Amino acid sequence: MIRHHLSDALLMGYSAGQLPEAFNLVVASHISMCDECRARLASFDAVGGALLDASVDDLGESDAAVPESSLAATMARIRAAGPVERTRPQVAPRRGLLPAPLSRYVGGDLDAIRWKPVGGGVRQAILPTDKAASARLLFIPAGAAVPDHGHRGTELTLVLQGAFSDASERFGPGDLEIATAADEHSPVAEQGMDCICLAATDAPLKFNTLLPRMLQPFLRI
Amino acid sequence: MVRSESVTRADKPGEASVSKLVGKDEMNGTAEWVAEMLLVASNSDEAAFAHLFGHFGPRVKAFLIKSGTEPAVAEECMQEVMATVWQKAHMFDPARASVATWIFTIARNRRIDILRRSRRPEPEDLPWGPEPEADPADAVSLQQESRILGEALKDLPDKQRELIEKAYFGDMTHGEIARVTGLPLGTIKSRIRLALEKLRQSMT
Numbered sequence: 001m002i003r004h005h006l007s008d009a010l011l012m013g014y015s016a017g018q019l020p021e022a023f024n025l026v027v028a029s030h031i032s033m034c035d036e037c038r039a040r041l042a043s044f045d046a047v048g049g050a051l052l053d054a055s056v057d058d059l060g061e062s063d064a065a066v067p068e069s070s071l072a073a074t075m076a077r078i079r080a081a082g083p084v085e086r087t088r089p090q091v092a093p094r095r096g097l098l099p100a101p102l103s104r105y106v107g108g109d110l111d112a113i114r115w116k117p118v119g120g121g122v123r124q125a126i127l128p129t130d131k132a133a134s135a136r137l138l139f140i141p142a143g144a145a146v147p148d149h150g151h152r153g154t155e156l157t158l159v160l161q162g163a164f165s166d167a168s169e170r171f172g173p174g175d176l177e178i179a180t181a182a183d184e185h186s187p188v189a190e191q192g193m194d195c196i197c198l199a200a201t202d203a204p205l206k207f208n209t210l211l212p213r214m215l216q217p218f219l220r221i
Numbered sequence: 222m223v224r225s226e227s228v229t230r231a232d233k234p235g236e237a238s239v240s241k242l243v244g245k246d247e248m249n250g251t252a253e254w255v256a257e258m259l260l261v262a263s264n265s266d267e268a269a270f271a272h273l274f275g276h277f278g279p280r281v282k283a284f285l286i287k288s289g290t291e292p293a294v295a296e297e298c299m300q301e302v303m304a305t306v307w308q309k310a311h312m313f314d315p316a317r318a319s320v321a322t323w324i325f326t327i328a329r330n331r332r333i334d335i336l337r338r339s340r341r342p343e344p345e346d347l348p349w350g351p352e353p354e355a356d357p358a359d360a361v362s363l364q365q366e367s368r369i370l371g372e373a374l375k376d377l378p379d380k381q382r383e384l385i386e387k388a389y390f391g392d393m394t395h396g397e398i399a400r401v402t403g404l405p406l407g408t409i410k411s412r413i414r415l416a417l418e419k420l421r422q423s424m425t
Contacts, residue, residue: 009399014341016389017329018398021339032345035421039414041344042317043370043406048329049322050371051389053250055283064283070300071274075267077304086262086311091348101342130339154395202395 004175006030006037008044010156015044020132022200025101026156026176029198032099033174097161102198106137110196113137120144133202140164140189140197153203155179157187162195164188250276251364254320262310273320274303280321281328287390288332298335302328315360316416319367347417348424359416366409373405 006027013019014027031038056064094100096109105127106112115123115137123139133153140146142162156178163172164187171177171187179185181203189195254276257269281302285295305327313323333341374382384401387393 007399008402008404009395012388012401013393013395013398015329016393016398017333017338017341018388018393019339019341019395021341023395024339024341028342028344035417036414038344038347039410039417040406042322042413043410044404045318045326046322046367046370046409047374047385047404047406048325048389049319049367050374051386052277052280052284052325052328053321053371054375055280055287064279064286064295066278066282066296066299070278070296071271074274074278074300074303074307077300078307081304081308084265084308084311086265088311089346091346093348094345100345104342132339 002034002036002172002174004169004171004177005034006040006176007178008040010178011037011041011044012047015041015048020202021129022127022133022135023154023156023202025105025127025129025135026158026198026200028101029099029160030158030174030176032101097196102160105135115139122146133200135198135200138195138197138199140187140195142189142194143191145186145188152181153201154181155199155201158198160196160198162193163190164195164197165190251319251321251368252361255315255360255364258310258313258320258323259315261307262313265307270307273306277306277321277324278303281324284325284328284390285332287386288336289392290332290335294335298331302331305331316356316363317413319364321371322367347420356419359412359419363409363412363416366412370405370409377403 010019010023010027014024019027031041096103098106098109103109106125113125115125118124121141121144125137127135127137129135137160138146138157140162146164156176157171158176159171159173161173163170163175165171166177166185166187169177170190177187254273257266257273260266260269261273278299282292282295282299285298286292290298302324306324309327313320318326330341333339374385377385381401381403385404388398388401
């Protein structure tokens with residue numbers, strides 16, 4: 001049962017195509033696990049559809065005018081591309097732990113992740129995204145803590161396996177924590193199962209102890 | 222009259238059953254476009270596509286121009302978007318989106334490509350149900366909700382509407398987007414949520 005969902009701002013940003021890649025990846029992964037947010041996203045897409053439908057009204061016909069030859073040119077493109085196979089792709093149910101969009105970044109499932117130790121038993125794997133934000137997978141051993149850190153930007157953490165607690169709240173599989181610049185937090189993984197998360201931030205984390213701060217350039221977080 | 226033509230064509234057996242459930246008086250843009258999309262999907266119907274093109278071509282182009290694309294580039298991109306509409310017509314599901322909404326997602330993805338915006342991974346695909354077509358009643362409700370949403374957006378105060386347009390057409394940071402509130406999305410969301418539940422049930 002997912003209790004912590006995407007915010008309206010994240011859904012609208014994703015629908016409008018305005019988010020950095022790392023955030024897009026977190027949103028797409030959460031939606032893969034959460035039909036409630038899938039439906040919410042569809043409603044934000046419907047806003048985009050309504051704006052598209054009204055787009056000619058306020059721009060005026062002239063700028064958007066489509067020449068007579070345009071339909072023929074489009075049909076020529078269609079014919080040049082060859083016949084279309086009109087079959088819907090068969091989607092096999094997911095077997096691994098990672099949702100499809102994330103699995104494509106990793107190049108497989110859990111066993112394809114190339115973990116690097118970052119101290120205290122915690123491991124991470126940085127994912128290749130554009131530089132507007134960064135994304136990484138985090139492995140937190142059962143019962144272990146991620147060093148206390150605040151943020152300069154927004155940090156999104158999506159639980160894939162296990163659970164962690166932060167202040168008074170618990171985050172289990174599929175749950176998303178949205179932390180902003182004001183939040184100082186120290187998530188602790190629950191006993192019983194190692195916790196694996198997808199985390200994205202649009203600013204470097206600042207750890208509140210000396211050692212992790214010195215390590216920051218090496219960790220690229 | 223183009224409209225009555227499309228109704229007649231849509232009444233062929235087994236095709237575009239959505240239009241049968243909507244009385245002629247209620248026949249409005251949204252349902253009409255659905256019937257034509259289904260004709261493109263089932264028959265590669267060029268007349269239906271031409272009609273869709275006449276309506277959505279200029280809208281896609283306007284959307285691209287308003288989002289900062291040069292008019293000459295916008296014409297070419299619009300043609301690519303409309304060619305994709307033809308090629309992917311069989312993926313359109315009227316229980317989950319209006320035609321305008323579906324075309325918006327294609328145009329948005331094309332805009333991200335041309336403006337070299339951030340890559341945007343898609344969520345995991347949903348499995349298609351054993352039924353090849355969506356339940357027509359679900360499709361009708363969703364199309365009605367889409368129309369109501371469109372009208373509600375038009376009725377918003379200018380300032381609020383401008384902010385929403387800026388979020389979709391312009392360049393807004395995540396923080397700025399957080400200030401856009403008050404969108405009337407409850408009913409359409411519930412409708413889509415039900416359609417997803419039905420789909421999940423049909424798969425088990």
